Amino acid sequence: MSEIIKSELDRRSLLRRAGAVGLAAIPAVTMLSACVGGGAEETNEQATGDKSADNPLGIDPKAPVEIVIFDGGLGTKYATDVDTPIYTKKWPESKINYSATQEIGTVIQPRLNANDAPDMINNSGAKMMDFGAIVAAGQAQDLTDLFAAPSFDIAGKTVAETLVPGAIEQGTYSGKPYAVNYAYTVFGLWYNKALFEKNSWTVPATWAEFTALCEQIKGKGIVPFGYAGANAAYYMVRALLTSAGKIGGEQALKDIDNLKPGAWTAAPVLEAAKAWGEIGNKYLDKTFLGLKHTEVQLRQNQDKVAFYPCGSWLENEQAKDTPPGFQYSVAAYPSVTASDALPATALNAAAGEIYFASSKGKNPRGGMEYLRVMLSKEAALEFTKLTKSLTVVAGAADGIEISPGLTSANDAINKAGKDVFMGYLFDTWYKKLNDESLSAVNDLMFKGGDAQKFCDRMEAASQAIAEDSAVQKQTRS
Incomplete structure (x- = not known):
């Protein structure tokens, strides 16, 4: 992590x-x-x-x-x-x-x-x-x-x-x-179940449902989606690449780990970057770029942020700041396209x-x-x-x-069934590539960076490592 x-x-x-x-x-x-x-x-x-x-x-x-x-x-x-x-x-x-x-x-x-x-x-x-x-x-x-x-x-x-x-x-x-x-x-979109029930909001399964719900949430004066740019860009990289994995199957992520030429500019990553870039442009509070993770998480505890991309450590990390009645719950990231290789319930764990x-x-x-x-x-x-x-x-x-x-995460795992996938490993294999991904995703989400620019930037960083003989290479199958 x-x-x-x-x-x-x-x-x-x-x-x-x-x-x-x-x-x-x-x-x-x-x-x-x-x-x-x-x-x-x-x-x-x-x-x-x-x-x-x-x-x-x-x-x-x-x-x-x-x-x-x-x-x-x-x-x-x-x-x-x-x-x-x-x-x-x-x-x-x-x-x-x-x-x-x-x-x-x-x-x-x-x-x-x-x-x-x-x-x-x-x-x-x-x-x-x-x-x-x-x-x-x-x-x-x-x-x-x-x-x-x-x-x-x-x-x-x-x-x-x-x-x-x-x-x-x-x-x-x-x-x-x-x-x-x-x-x-378990990684996914975390939200307050009590807030959603109060407003009769249904957890989205498709991207169209996700953006429509974000509009409703925005209309209530609540930030629909947020993460901290100062020290939690990792959460957003995982969200984006989880979507890419659902679009193209886990092979898309294996190609990234294996430094395969064209892996970052391939359709699954580009589609995921386009979808999340739209969320960043329309539904993300740009001031969050300078905040730390606990600051954004506290805002969610105050029902000022609806969806938060994170791992299942979140509930324990926020225990002292979670008010009575707040019910942590997690949803799988919605399907991006109608032809995603994995179903909407597929989960990264x-x-x-x-x-x-x-x-x-x-x-x-x-x-x-x-x-x-x-x-x-x-x-x-x-x-x-x-x-x-x-x-x-x-x-x-x-x-x-x-x-x-924990109950929600268990339910999500059970719903995912055989479609639980591990994700990627480049972040621990190649530190420079990981560092580049954190900066690139912040530019995409907070600074109006376009998806193609994100993909091209990451592809260049990936191939620079692939061509560096001083870097010990790893592979996964």
């Missing part, structure tokens, strides 16, 4: 649905960026212990473990109140050294480069690090042993066998797993929120064990309760009462 936090929703059959639909299994790896060094020459002496049935990863039971958590939409209580106590109960002689920050890259990158990294890191937020570059620099621990180890609390299964399909693949780079993408996020163990820290085995704790059924269930977010641990939250937003 590029701008903020990636949280998830809940509902247990959602996990079952995720299992049925599956997440696309895609190896990944981005280029080595200039800000990531290869680390110091010397390596620290790393803590290890004897492997056994009770200690499958061979940790040193007495060695401390340092973890750093991103303090964003998911909060930090799952780490302080759930994961750490579970770890400490299992390994009482080991001290967990915990800290949280909203600037992961600023705090952690220098430590990675100096071979003095924390043992487990939550890489997220606007200051998240280029994880592909971290992998390429040898700064992330190979998690093969973690996924092959027995589950922390599900008897008879390895960690890998407890996860939804595709969960491991999304953290796989050049054939090896380096990250746990922990949260399972994927695992996200990167957690990884550092290979350059003092206790990478301890970092992996902390991840094994997080992937326990107990920890995953409590994470969902605290964050209103689903995890990649299959069946972990069966039977719990869920919030309005």
